[in-house]
Each structure stands twice: as C-alpha cells, then as structure tokens.
Amino acid sequence: MLTLPIDAVLPALQATLRTRENAVLVAAPGAGKTTRVPLALLGEAWLQGKKIVMLEPRRLAARAAAAFMARQLGEQAGETVGYRVRMDTKVGPKTRIEVITEGVLTRMLQNDPALEDVGIVIFDEFHERNLHGDLGLALCLQSQQLLREDLRVLVMSATLEAEPVAALLGDAPVLKSEGRAFPVETRFLERRAEGRIEPVAVRTIKEALAAEEGDLLVFLPGAGEIRRVESLLHEQGLGRGVKIMPLHGTLAREAQDAAIAPSIPGERKIVLATSIAETSLTVEGVRVVIDSGLMRVPRFSPRTGMARLETVTVSRASAEQRRGRAGRVAPGVCFRLWTEHEDKGLPVRSTPEILEADLAPLALELAVWGVTDPADLAWMDAPPAAAFSQARELLVQLGALTETGALTEHGKRMAEFGLHPRLAHMVLKAVPLQLGGLACELAAVLKERDFLKDRDADLRLRIEALRAGHADRRMVAEANQWKRTLGLKAEEKANLAHLGLLLAFAYPDRIAQRRGNGRFLLRNGRGAAFVDAQPLSFVPYLVAAELDDHGAESRIFLAAEIEESQLREHFPEQIRTEHIIEWEPAAQAVRSRNREKLGALLLKESPLHNPGAEEVLAALIKGVAAEGLDILPWTKAARQFQERLAFMHRHDPSWPDVSRAGLTETLEDWLAPHLYGLKNRDDLQRLHLISILENMLSWDQRRELDDHAPTHLTVPSGSRIPIDYSDGDAPVLAVRLQEMFGLKETPRIAHGRVPLTLHLLSPAHRPVQVTRDLASFWQNAYFEVKKDLKGRYPKHHWPDDPYSAVPTNRAKPRGT
Structure with missing residues (x-):
C-alpha cells in the first residue's frame, strides 16, 4: 500500500482515542486522512464491534471515499466499507465503516439518540462548516454527555483553526499532519x-x-x-x-x-x-x-x-x-x-x-430532538436569533409546531420525510387530495432549482419537461422514490391545474395578488414583479416559488397560478374577516366595510351595515387629525373666538390650549363629544365651533373672557372697533387716527396688563403709524404725521392739540 503523510500520525491518533473520547486532527490536503483514518481505527478494542460513521459534506466525496477504502481491502463498496447518501445506499450486514452525508447522520441520531451500534463519529472536512455538520456535531456532543460517555467524536479538517473546536470538544487533543504536495x-x-x-x-x-x-x-x-x-x-x-x-x-x-x-x-x-x-x-x-x-x-x-x-x-x-x-x-x-x-x-x-442559511430544517430537527432553545446545545456558532425565530414562525404556519413551540404529529412526519419542511408539508398535504404524485414531481423540480433555463417563470413548463423526459434522470428517480415512499404508483400524473395549490402549501407566505403591470402583492406584504411581461403577469393570483429579495420589489423567477376558489377551500382558517371602519380621504367620509383577507391580500370587500357608533366616532376623529383642523367650519367669528382663547392661554396657562397643535392633540376631549352621528365632511360643516370651544371653559373663565379679552373696544369717537387677536402677544386695534383725539394713554386689556398695538389709520384706512405708546405719539410723531395728512386730506380736521380736540369718525366734528 502506498505510504501517505497521514500514516506518520496514525499511531498517535490511535493512542489518543484509546484514552480520550474526543480528538481533533488537522491534516493538509493530500495527506490521506479521509481514506486512511477510518481503516486505521477499525481494529481498535474500544470499538467492540461497533461501527465507524464518517460524515462527508458532499455525496460524490462520500461515494468516492467509500469505494477507495473498499478497494484497499480488496472488496466492493457495501461490504466492510459502505456509504449512505441521498438516493443511494450501499451497506450490508458486514459493514463496519459507513461514509454518510447530508441529513443521514441527523436521521440516525433522531432514530437512535444513543447511537448504540456506533463507536465513533468522524466529521471530515469540518472546516467547510456545513449546516448538517454543525447540527450533527451539536447533537453528538449532547448524546455523548447524556447517553453515551464512551462514544468517540473525531473532527478532521485541512484548514481548520483547531483551538475553537478543540475547546468545544472539552479541550480535546489536537494532532497535526503535514501533507505531501508537488509544487x-x-x-x-x-x-x-x-x-x-x-x-x-x-x-x-x-x-x-x-x-x-x-x-x-x-x-x-x-x-x-x-x-x-x-x-x-x-x-x-x-x-x-x-x-x-x-x-x-x-x-x-x-x-x-x-x-x-x-x-x-x-x-x-x-x-x-x-x-x-x-x-x-x-x-x-x-x-x-x-x-x-x-x-x-x-x-x-x-x-x-x-x-x-x-x-x-x-x-x-x-x-x-x-x-x-x-x-x-x-x-x-x-x-x-x-x-x-x-x-x-x-x-x-x-x-x-x-x-447565513435558511434555518427552518434545523429548527424542525431540534424540535424532533426535543430542544426548543438552541442555547441548550453546544455550537461552534449558535444559530442567529432572528433567522431561528423566523424559522420557528414558518414551522408554526406549516403546522409542524404549535404556537407554544411543541412538535406536532404532522411535524414528526415532515421530519421523517427528509425534505425541506416546506416541501415535506406540501407532499403530505397533497396525499389526501390525490395529488401526491404531482407534489413529488414538483418537489424534485424545486429541489434542483431551475433546471429548465426559460424566461417564462411558469412552473407548468418545468413539470411538463420532467414528464417528457427532458429533465435529469436523477430528478425523475427522486420523484419516483418519494411516490413509492407514499405508496403511490411511480407513473401517477395528476392534473397541472392544481400546481399552484401545491405550491401554496409549500410557500403560503408567497401567495400573491395582482396589482397591475406584472406587479404583485405578496401575502407577507412585500411587493414582487416579473422582469418581463409573460402570461403569468396577468393572472389574478399566483404563488412565487423563487424570487430574490433585492430592492422594494422582489423579482419573480418561478411561479404558478392559483385560483381564489382554491385559496378559500384549502386555507379557510387563515382567511380572516375584518370589520373596517376608517376615514377614506378620497371620499372625505368614514367608510364601513367587511373585508376578507389572507395576510396582506384583500380577497373581498362589502359594505358593513350598522357599524358601531364608537368605531365610527374613532374613525372620524382620525380623519379630522389626518385632514387637519381646516376641515372644520371655521367662521370669522369662530376664528376670533379661538384667537381670544389663545391670547388668554399665553398669559395664563390654566386656560385651555387652543393652538392648532393643542387642539389636534386633544381632539377626543373637546371635539369627540359633538361628533356622534356624524360621518363625513358635510356633516362636520353643521358644527357650531364657538359653542364647542366655549365648552372647554370653566364657568369662571366664561365670565372673565369678555373682561380680559373683549371682542371690541369703544374709542373716544364712540365707535366700537374690533380687536384683532391673531398675534396673541400683541393684539391689534386698527382705528382711524381722528377717532383717538383726546385719549392720552394706550388702551389696555387683560385687566390693564397688555397694551394694545395701535394701527393708527388715515381717513382712507391706510396705516400711518404703529405704536403701543399713544402719549409718546401725540407728543413727538403726531406733528409730522399731521403735515402729511393735512396735505393729502385738506377737508379733514387736523387740530394742533390732539389732547383737547374732539374725536370724530367724520371728516370734521359736528358743528365745525
């Protein structure tokens, strides 16, 4: 047998595993670890006739390694050395070394958590950090801790940083082998x-x-x-x-x-x-x-x-x-x-x-194992909390878990089927509907992603190609094997009209409703669209099997049409009826409707008769808040009343805040009691805002309002002039200058605390002076103003002494 670099390390590895349950072997590429180590351990006494199981990340490598080791023993794969991979198994009663891959180790552990007939589990090429490898190691370590103290675990890698995994294995010994490679x-x-x-x-x-x-x-x-x-x-x-x-x-x-x-x-x-x-x-x-x-x-x-x-x-x-x-x-x-x-x-x-992967398969396997919290296991890297939580939510939606996280009987069957939870659920749901064969074909197509490179996203084309023999034989073999597992005839071919329904079982979150121009709304609320116009662009409902998650709208690559009737028949428990009472901006009214929804999708809408008064009121208040206070009937008198109240609030915070912000924040307090029975903008116009605002005042405040913030002021000429409170800090009295003759001091309001800002006007009601100090104006500015006004209005009376002059609202005082 050809000497390989790993051979020099094998005696030390054998000695280590005689005294320790766990070990780490780092061997450079080409050292021979994959095919030499299992054979070297085969005769160890601690095996006691038990098997060696070696996990390989890939099926091809598993088959090749098993075949090579079998040849070293002068045998065929399936004798002393065998393998188990998806869709292909070669083991026999004499098999002592099993090279396995994908979920095979997980299934072995789920069926026999103690791995009673296994002496050692070898994780080869662990540096690839395959999801199944990480899960398998976590389960093996718990089995070793709780059930099998004598179970050996060996982690092998070419480029692994040994220290972290050695620590995970309880400070396991680390052995290293240099490879032999040509330059x-x-x-x-x-x-x-x-x-x-x-x-x-x-x-x-x-x-x-x-x-x-x-x-x-x-x-x-x-x-x-x-x-x-x-x-x-x-x-x-x-x-x-x-x-x-x-x-x-x-x-x-x-x-x-x-x-x-x-x-x-x-x-x-x-x-x-x-x-x-x-x-x-x-x-x-x-x-x-x-x-x-x-x-x-x-x-x-x-x-x-x-x-x-x-x-x-x-x-x-x-x-x-x-x-x-x-x-x-x-x-x-x-x-x-x-x-x-x-x-x-x-x-x-x-x-x-x-x-970075979809953790739904891992979450289901942990549930079968009896673990609800990944922290209960030892990991090289723990599953990310957000992705794991989302995986659990999906399993609840698929019926694999209860709301509390307990595994259901349906979940057990899904796990046993060996497919992704979505596809396993789809297949199991399809069988009682006489659609199991089609579901198996669809699962085979979806597992291999898009084997038919066609711009048309319709999955019908893929199933037709599969049935016509244009797909890889392995896909057909997989579909037929699943059919046999379900007790179905391999040649069974169901009507493709149910394709969208099956896809909805697998991807309930990706049921979508058309909203025009090839764009769809997914059940989960996200948008999706076809890149190019195609037949599926115009269907009312579809289910997207493959799409990306870039941008605001995902691009749809694979999909199938589904009928609304199918949604109603097969997802009735997920369709909820809502009583919607809301303000509709376009109609400027409260609209009351019954809505049937599947997630974010609106299936049907109809009028809601006799809506509750409180709900209508709440919707109307939201409408007023959304539209703004200008939707209310603000007459000139109502606006002046609001401004007078605002003036009082500025000088005494115990008065209500009737500013725009203050009124908007307290709509339910001051406005809501007056809105019962109203539904739209026209109804709002019947409101009497002065009376409504008055209701915000106490009895004392109502009594004090006219004294502190009068609507008008009687000036020396006898005229009642309105006070403008639009500037709450400086209320304005706009009055012709001649009407103020004889008044020495600026008029004041708020019991003398606030001087009015006087806009003194010409006979033509044009401002000639703005002042809050009338006495100063008479003494200083009046004479310059008088010269100008006398020239422009010669028929009017412009006395030299404004203090003793008779005020008038005419050109001249009577009798002159």
Whole structure:
C-alpha cells in the first residue's frame, strides 16, 4: 500500500482515542486522512464491534471515499466499507465503516439518540462548516454527555483553526499532519476581469491547453456558468482528444463518476466543476487548476423570509484548497482569474453556513430532538436569533409546531420525510387530495432549482419537461422514490391545474395578488414583479416559488397560478374577516366595510351595515387629525373666538390650549363629544365651533373672557372697533387716527396688563403709524404725521392739540 503523510500520525491518533473520547486532527490536503483514518481505527478494542460513521459534506466525496477504502481491502463498496447518501445506499450486514452525508447522520441520531451500534463519529472536512455538520456535531456532543460517555467524536479538517473546536470538544487533543504536495506555480491576471467570468475562463483554458500538460480542473460558481463555458468551448473547438466533463451536484451519479475517473491514455479532459471538487476527492490526472475565485452559497434574509443562492468571492482557505488540486500527482500550475492586488483582499475563511442559511430544517430537527432553545446545545456558532425565530414562525404556519413551540404529529412526519419542511408539508398535504404524485414531481423540480433555463417563470413548463423526459434522470428517480415512499404508483400524473395549490402549501407566505403591470402583492406584504411581461403577469393570483429579495420589489423567477376558489377551500382558517371602519380621504367620509383577507391580500370587500357608533366616532376623529383642523367650519367669528382663547392661554396657562397643535392633540376631549352621528365632511360643516370651544371653559373663565379679552373696544369717537387677536402677544386695534383725539394713554386689556398695538389709520384706512405708546405719539410723531395728512386730506380736521380736540369718525366734528 502506498505510504501517505497521514500514516506518520496514525499511531498517535490511535493512542489518543484509546484514552480520550474526543480528538481533533488537522491534516493538509493530500495527506490521506479521509481514506486512511477510518481503516486505521477499525481494529481498535474500544470499538467492540461497533461501527465507524464518517460524515462527508458532499455525496460524490462520500461515494468516492467509500469505494477507495473498499478497494484497499480488496472488496466492493457495501461490504466492510459502505456509504449512505441521498438516493443511494450501499451497506450490508458486514459493514463496519459507513461514509454518510447530508441529513443521514441527523436521521440516525433522531432514530437512535444513543447511537448504540456506533463507536465513533468522524466529521471530515469540518472546516467547510456545513449546516448538517454543525447540527450533527451539536447533537453528538449532547448524546455523548447524556447517553453515551464512551462514544468517540473525531473532527478532521485541512484548514481548520483547531483551538475553537478543540475547546468545544472539552479541550480535546489536537494532532497535526503535514501533507505531501508537488509544487504548484500560481499565476494571476494582470488586469481585473470585467463582465462575465465565462469568456475569461475560456481564454485561460485554451491558453493552458496549449502550454501545459495534464488534465484541467476549472472551478466555476455554479451549473449555469458551467453550461455556458462548455457551450463556448464547443463553439470555438478544442481539437481532437480533449473531453469536457461537467461536475456539479445536480448531475447523475454516472456523470460525476466519469468526471473524477482517470483519462483514457492519449486523451485530455477539462473538468468544469463547482466547489464540489474542492475537498475530499482527487480528480485523477489534474495538473492544471483554473480558479474563477467565485462560489455560490445559500443566503437567508430574516427581513424578507426569503432564501437565495448568492455568488460570492472565495476565501483564502478555499483558494488554497483549490490550488492544491493541481499538485496531487505531479508539479502543476494554478491560474487565478483575479489580480494579485485582489488576492490580498480575500477573506481568510468562508462564513459558516449556519450564520447565513435558511434555518427552518434545523429548527424542525431540534424540535424532533426535543430542544426548543438552541442555547441548550453546544455550537461552534449558535444559530442567529432572528433567522431561528423566523424559522420557528414558518414551522408554526406549516403546522409542524404549535404556537407554544411543541412538535406536532404532522411535524414528526415532515421530519421523517427528509425534505425541506416546506416541501415535506406540501407532499403530505397533497396525499389526501390525490395529488401526491404531482407534489413529488414538483418537489424534485424545486429541489434542483431551475433546471429548465426559460424566461417564462411558469412552473407548468418545468413539470411538463420532467414528464417528457427532458429533465435529469436523477430528478425523475427522486420523484419516483418519494411516490413509492407514499405508496403511490411511480407513473401517477395528476392534473397541472392544481400546481399552484401545491405550491401554496409549500410557500403560503408567497401567495400573491395582482396589482397591475406584472406587479404583485405578496401575502407577507412585500411587493414582487416579473422582469418581463409573460402570461403569468396577468393572472389574478399566483404563488412565487423563487424570487430574490433585492430592492422594494422582489423579482419573480418561478411561479404558478392559483385560483381564489382554491385559496378559500384549502386555507379557510387563515382567511380572516375584518370589520373596517376608517376615514377614506378620497371620499372625505368614514367608510364601513367587511373585508376578507389572507395576510396582506384583500380577497373581498362589502359594505358593513350598522357599524358601531364608537368605531365610527374613532374613525372620524382620525380623519379630522389626518385632514387637519381646516376641515372644520371655521367662521370669522369662530376664528376670533379661538384667537381670544389663545391670547388668554399665553398669559395664563390654566386656560385651555387652543393652538392648532393643542387642539389636534386633544381632539377626543373637546371635539369627540359633538361628533356622534356624524360621518363625513358635510356633516362636520353643521358644527357650531364657538359653542364647542366655549365648552372647554370653566364657568369662571366664561365670565372673565369678555373682561380680559373683549371682542371690541369703544374709542373716544364712540365707535366700537374690533380687536384683532391673531398675534396673541400683541393684539391689534386698527382705528382711524381722528377717532383717538383726546385719549392720552394706550388702551389696555387683560385687566390693564397688555397694551394694545395701535394701527393708527388715515381717513382712507391706510396705516400711518404703529405704536403701543399713544402719549409718546401725540407728543413727538403726531406733528409730522399731521403735515402729511393735512396735505393729502385738506377737508379733514387736523387740530394742533390732539389732547383737547374732539374725536370724530367724520371728516370734521359736528358743528365745525
């Protein structure tokens, strides 16, 4: 057997696990930890015939590792070494090492929390911080603490910072192994790549084919980019003997196995891969790595409750893992499709999935485990509170949890089904409706996101393509396996008219109502719209399966139509009837209606007869507050009365505050008692505001008002002149100068505390002087004013002595 670097550490690892339950192994890429460690532990006495379970982040790596270890024993996978992955299992009665992936470990723990037949759980490539890995480790540690003190846990990684995980494992020993890799030359772009990455990747592939030896491994962010690069390479031609091999998680197993197999002698291959090829497996014959520097990761937004895949820059750790793929079998070269300057800005490591993913599956698994508060478990990184709370709310809406957080029978069945809670709920709800087969097909389509690249968002097209055989065989196999699990015939095909209903079971928060121009209102209150006009743009209701959460309106990528009748039939308990009594600005009136609503969606509206008087009053008061006090019938007399009260309040705060702000804040106190029976603006015009404002005064204040703030003042000429209180600090008396002859001092109000501001007018009622000191005016300014007025109004009487002159409201006093 070929010697590998990890072999030097194996004796120390064996010795450590004989005395300690937990350990951390850090081994560089290529050291051989994935395939050597389980075999080295197989004969340990502490296993006592129990199994070794190793968790791999990816299905392809799990199958490849199991097959490689089986070959080392001269066996086939499924004998001593086997694997369990989604849709594919090879284990037998003799299996002692099981390589598992995805939710398999979680299901094992849920079925047997003590893992009675397991001696050790190995977490491989833990640095990837897969959500299932974090959850599995948390559950294993609690099982170890409460049920199985002898259960071993080994965490293995190539780039992990060992100290935090060792602390989580109770200060577990840390063992390290250096890898063995051939030198890899790293080349950067001279200038930053602009636009799409595909043309840059194609140019670099052709350059590397011409200048370098061996096979090429090209890292691209997703299946879409892989398809586009493959298409460009075929268009441009690569010459004889060069094969293009896609490698991503949605491919059939045969295609994945072909991509990692050695090339036929005389041929070269170009493997176009996602991050699936980053760790745990060796793509045979690779001497050249071309790294786009991009990867696609799940992101969840607590703000919108939506999950999406987002293309991000790789971390430095991931970039080094990818680079190392070129030095596994011989010296190699790594082309990085970014500049050296950009390289300095790479994040040190990727964000753990638990901090950014949809936590609904995790919340359901914890509920099955019996944990309602994630803090009850030990985590490397605890689930974010906002995202976890939103996940719990979704599970309540799906019927998996009660309002108090207790697991329901429906929730148990959802967890057992092994799908995302949304899809599991959809499938289980579909069975009694004779729609189980269609639900399984829809689940297969939704799990693989949009396999049919069509601008039309209608999910009908995807189901039709699946049924016509235009989808990957694995999708069809998955759908058929779920049908068999439900006891349905694999060929069962339900009417597509129910597609929107099934989608509503899975995404009740994304039921949407049309509001015009391809725009919709989602049940959760957010807006959504199609990028381009298409048939679904004009349907009254739809359910969005995939949309983003950018901007004010999300873009809809996948959806299906649903009928209002289906909503009423299948969601009656979620449709609430509201009695709405509110001020309607357009009508300038209180409107009373019955409204049937599904979340933010208005299904039906009808008049509400005989609304409650108090509710109408409250709505009318809100209307007055919204429209402003000018909606009330302010006559000139009413406005003067308000101003007189305001004047009194300025000089004595015990008087009511009748300023605009004061009246608006106290509408319910002074106005509401007079509004019973009124409903609209016209009704308000019948109000007598003076009487209403008077009701704000005490008996003493009513008696004092005319004394302190009279409406008029009788001047020396005998005329009653109105006082203007619009400036509460300086009330104004506008009077012709001749009518004030003989008055020596400025008139005062408020029992002599406030002098009036006199606007002395010409015979034509034009101001000639403003003063609050009449005596000073007579003594000083009058004579200059007199000269001007005498010239302009010669027929009028302008005496030399205003003190002794007879006041008059005529041109001259009578008898002169």
